[in-house]
Amino acid sequence: MDGQPIPVIIDCDTGVDDALALLFAVRHPGLDLRAVTCVAGNTDVDGVVRNTLTVLEQAGAPDIPVARGAERPLLEPARPAPVHGVDGMGDLGLPAPTRTPVAVDAVTLLHREILASPRPVTLIPTAPLTNIALLLRTHPEVTRNIERIVFMGGAVATGNATPVAEFNVWHDPEAAAILLTAGVPITMYGLDVFQQVVVDSGEVRRLRASGEPGTRLAGELLAHRPAHQGEPPQAEEAGGLGDAGAVCAVADPQGITTRLLPVEVSLAPGPARGQTVVDRRPRPGESEIHEGGRERALVDVALEVDADRYVKLYLETVAR
DSSP states (O other): OOSSOEEEEEEEOOOHHHHHHHHHHHHOTTEEEEEEEEOSSSSOHHHHHHHHHHHHHHTTOOOOOEEEOOSSOSSSOOOOOGGGOTTSSTTOOOOOOSOOOOSSOHHHHHHHHHHHOSSOEEEEEOSOSHHHHHHHHHOGGGGGGEEEEEEEOOOSSOOSSSSSOOHHHHHOHHHHHHHHTSSSOEEEEOHHHHTTOEEOHHHHHHHHTOSSHHHHHHHHHHHTSOSSTTSOOOTTSOEEOTTHHHHHHHHOGGGEEEEEEEEEEOOSSSTTTTOEEEOOOSSOOHHHHHHOOOOOEEEEEEEEEOHHHHHHHHHHHHTO
């Protein structure tokens, strides 16, 4: 590290935990948030734009460009996630933002900001990967100024949208498959680590009691995040950082343990559609012996996380 902030762009579907990620990104001194692009996922894309602008306003962020992106996956209809509430952000009743999105679409903004950055950009998608796939297919030259893509998505072990598929990848599996062929270093921050980073109830109460709007918003969001998958959120209880952990992993990569592993996305119809198939075998199996190996993307897969380290980092950052 040379001491300069890392230029980052977040592609999100804000979303309670995307909102937590944005709050962290705008307040961490080691990150330079250059743009935010929005995609349908947790809620419809217009709701995502509204929520994103609201969070940036509440956080007192500088005038960061925000763009509207894809309103549905490449092939499938949009399928929002009800766990995030009617408005997609915990139904907190926040005032409508006075900020407005830029006049260009998400792919145009991504293309512009990536190539204009004086240093290679780290892309952080915390959403279905539709915008990123469209960018890579429309403007493949952007990869020359992308340092790394750290995406929240996938799972080595257990899914949440299905028994084997994580929501962001399941929502647009074809887009995820395109991402894996980007030709730049990729880190997969999947459910295996996503679910381990939990802020305890005492810290949530402390954040909610803050007189500073952004810090208080972090507490309100955490209070509406279930600490564990499948549990209903309980006000005043512990809350998971979720997507924000992927941004922590950019600011402090030593907090996760990764292995470079072959990964592919299951695209066939049926119960495995959207699964990230991560090959952790030490040697080829009978399938490869008899049928020949397939070319698969090598991805830095997060297998372990120092949860206490990321909780401490998050709390220190949002309270700035």
